[in-house]
Amino acid sequence: MLSAMHPSAGPLSRLRREHEELVLSLLRKHGPLSRGELGTRCGLSRTTLYDIVGDLIANGAVVAAVPLAEERRRGRPVEKLSLNPDAGQALGIDFARRAVHVAAVNVAHEIVGSASEQHAPDLSWEERVRLAERLVGTLTGGALRLGALDAVGVGVVGPIGAPGDRTAGGRRLDHLSELLRKSFGVPVLLDNNTRLAALAEATWGAAADDADVLYLRVSHGVGGGLVVGGSLHRGAFGLSGELGHVTAVPSGAPCECGGTGCLETVASVGAVLDAYRAAGGRADDLAAFTAALAAGDPAARAVLAVAGAHIGTVLAAVCNAIGPGVIVIGGELARTGEALTGPVEKALAAHIMPASRDRVVLRPAALGATGGALGAIALVLHESPLLSHYPAEADPEDDA
Amino acid sequence: MLSAMHPSAGPLSRLRREHEELVLSLLRKHGPLSRGELGTRCGLSRTTLYDIVGDLIANGAVVAAVPLAEERRRGRPVEKLSLNPDAGQALGIDFARRAVHVAAVNVAHEIVGSASEQHAPDLSWEERVRLAERLVGTLTGGALRLGALDAVGVGVVGPIGAPGDRTAGGRRLDHLSELLRKSFGVPVLLDNNTRLAALAEATWGAAADDADVLYLRVSHGVGGGLVVGGSLHRGAFGLSGELGHVTAVPSGAPCECGGTGCLETVASVGAVLDAYRAAGGRADDLAAFTAALAAGDPAARAVLAVAGAHIGTVLAAVCNAIGPGVIVIGGELARTGEALTGPVEKALAAHIMPASRDRVVLRPAALGATGGALGAIALVLHESPLLSHYPAEADPEDDA
Structure with missing residues (x-):
């Protein structure tokens, strides 16, 4: 928004x-x-x-x-x-699918700390906000004072519409904004958490000096964010960076977006675990899968090779369209390392325009799980030159 | 560049x-x-x-x-x-694959005329420049005076590198720039002609009020251009908008870019004519094919349905990544109308994220064959707000 x-x-x-x-x-x-x-x-x-x-x-x-x-x-x-080194100036909160991440900077713009906690995916917004408050309370040993707070930057899952556009998840977000405003008593700035993670990587992370960055996050969901010509890009309807919903398998499985065979249906953590179990592997979660991979299980490697090939093909298509200089891959699944990024690079090289092949660089994300919360802080401070053309008008409707 | x-x-x-x-x-x-x-x-x-x-x-x-x-x-x-209404201030020349298009504006910034002429694809640069000179001579009945000329904007086929980047077609472009400078005695600004056509459509054409535009041109080649967040986008290496080289058929025919199964191999004028002849149709050129289509030949319609499906699938992938508000389709093949755009819209709807489906609008290009030359004028006048973040430094190397 x-x-x-x-x-x-x-x-x-x-x-x-x-x-x-x-x-x-x-x-x-x-x-x-x-x-x-x-x-x-x-x-x-x-x-x-x-x-x-x-x-x-x-x-x-x-x-x-x-x-x-x-x-x-x-x-x-x-x-x-x-x-006052203990006065917080900006808070960033990332409400991910199964975790809350918080980070804060003080009035000197130093990051004073970050904290995360996993939760069940069906936790209510009231409980998630209480969890965020509790995590903020732990920063700098509870000494952080919030009286000087400028604003709270918030990352959420899913599309975020334009200012005043209430159709893209509007009601849910209004409810969350209201809860946060009551908790922290300051303005709330909301954006898609993957786009915020892209902002953070391009401001302080793996692509800090690049003007054209394609960011992909492969986790429980698959999403992305774009820095285009030195600016974070949101798209006409706040729907840019939806790389997880590019068709990867034309007659594939139904996706929760309503589409068919989206990249998310073959390259998310859940999809990889399902494919591994279908191939006879045993893993209840990503940690067990990663352990099997580390132990040299060829089925685990094969499953990542398939996911990586789909990811690389989608990245190549998007590269040909927008011509980035750097691709950053983050998210929990990316932490499997070369077993995933090797096949990604192979498919990328096969499908990207030969003229771009040796120019575009693929890098792992540098900021980890708190990237979204850090990006939310960048949004509040509005200090990144990447935000120079980003929409920043307040939505007067939200005050009603 | x-x-x-x-x-x-x-x-x-x-x-x-x-x-x-x-x-x-x-x-x-x-x-x-x-x-x-x-x-x-x-x-x-x-x-x-x-x-x-x-x-x-x-x-x-x-x-x-x-x-x-x-x-x-x-x-x-x-x-x-x-x-002086007869004094030209800026000339735009589009050196397309098989035609030269020119347009000029006078010092009042009024378009004083445009002219085009087809030529054999192997015509030398010397002859193409002479053809351009001759066409410019015909504008306003030969009364156009070029003494006040600020610069010549030029569109060319293929990727254009960053200022100082001599690898992307550099020598060929240096030669052309030198010929044009000798002819017109003023600075020459070069860019990819499809990107310039996108600029023209987004400045004066089908998407004149839109900040996020995806432009596709289906002609003898297939290419595109992007307006992103209100600015024309060139990409890190001048390689943005290469929609013709997104993979459409993973194990398809080799493409002249060095890739395999690119959109251009299934949706260019040549590819459509080949497919039509392979299906038993008889057409030496697009005019004959269009006549067969108008006469109700089901084979002509079927061939366009296949090309349109590939185009729509690629457009959907790019839409999911960058979230445009408007898609503009131009180029000679697009003039076949609904027989192509119908299947494009169907595939687009099938593969775009459902959240975007009813928002993104598909429009035919409004400026026709001189779009590239008009975009070259916009580049010279640098009057379009779309160029506010476009690289505009001169390349000192070019003066050598």
Whole structure:
């Protein structure tokens, strides 16, 4: 989307956020400053500055203290203002299919921690939000203060429509946004969690210097995200990157999207486990399958070869269309390593245009399971140049 | 690319072009103005303005005349300056496989005409450039003056590398650029002609108001172009939009790109004619095939149904990846109409994600055979917002 829920998102409150951000960025850059030094540098009126600083101290983002050296001097002591390293500025939460991942950055834009917990796939939204709150509570040993929080960035499974478009999973997302707003009391920005993982990989991860990136995540679901010409791409209806629903087997199995023979039906964790069991293998979950693979089971290898060939063929088709420089593969199944990526590369080489064959690079994802939560933080901070053309308008409907 | 060949592309000459463009745009907006009126509006010094105006009159872009009403008044008559409607500002030339298409706009940015001529596929570059010169000579009955020409935009077949990248057809393009620079004496901007046709359709044609457009051209070759998030997209290596080389038949016929079973091997004009003849039909060229189709030949219809099914399947895969709002189909084969687009739509609906099915719109191209040449003009004028993030640096190597 983004679906922004800002309780008071008028131009004045936006201006105030900009002034706050100016003061925070000066403290980030110069370290502790007195009110006088801050005034010289920020160009705000004395009244406005004192007002802003007062609020930043009240919500815990900034701390005021008299330095020891100052205390020993004669005359009136001068307080110095500095960033509170325990104040969170942005939270990222990834509501994956079977897990919640959280990450937070402080007002200095340092990642202060991340945490994850698996859960049953049918857990209610109320319980997932409570789980997220609990995980946030564990960050920096519970010392993290959320008073200075700008916003919460949230990744969810499935398509996310354009601002104001309530058809693509709209009601479910409205409910989640409302729960999160009640929990954290700040605006909520929502996007597809795989697209957020692509943003994170292209901002800090395996493709940090690349302007044209194709990201594929093979996990319980199969999805992707695109960085195109230096910008994260959402597509006309928020439906870009749906690589898991490209047809891989024209007369294949029905897919939960309503289609037939989608890549997800042959290359997800579930599909690989099913194929392995159909070939006589025994594995209840991916860990057991990975153990069998490590033990040299040829059936496990053969199953991954088939999945890898389908993945490589789909990637080649998409490469021919959009011409990326780098392909990043992440997700739980990608952690099987070369047994999957070898067949992927082989099929990719067979089907990509020969002119591109030796140019496009395939890399494993670098950020692991918290990629989606980190991408949600990038979305909130809006600091990545990849977001320069990303839709960022708040949806006024969401405030109703 | 763009490969710009500017004989004197330093900052001063660039500044001078900007001043000229300022004067031209004021005359475009306000109609005839005296030097004094121009001076008040443009903010240039009197010396600079008189210098610029002198050059614009000398190269034929601007004409100076004393209006009749002015002549009758007493005192010194005041000349008015106006745009010369016969002065060309930008030329677009599309060197297609078997035809040259040209189009020109005057200094008022009005399209003053377009012209096309078919030729044998093995015609030399020298002869193609002479053909282009001759076609340009026919525009506006030969009255078009080229003295005010800013640049020539050129579309060519095949991949175009990044600025400075000489591997993707580099030598061939250098030779062509040199020939054109000698002919027209101005900078040459080169790009893939199908990408330019996509730019033209998304600027003035079938998708003029859309930010996410997938363009497919089915002609003697099969190619495409993408507008992604409101920008024309070239891809990391200038290889975006190669939809003709997405695998359509995994164990199909060899393709001239070096691949196997590419869409181009089953959906180009040549492939359709071959399939029609293999089914017992008789047609030497597309015109004969189209006549057979119009006469109700079921074999002609069946052959297009197969090609359309392959096209729709490839379009669906690409749609799932990039999520366009509009698909535009152009090229000679597309002029067969519903006999092709019907099967395309059917396969598209079968393979696109159900969530996108009722949203993505398929439209026939609106600009016909001169789309590539019009796109080349858009490239030169750089007036389309679609080009706002398009690479536009000159390649200094090209000047050698």
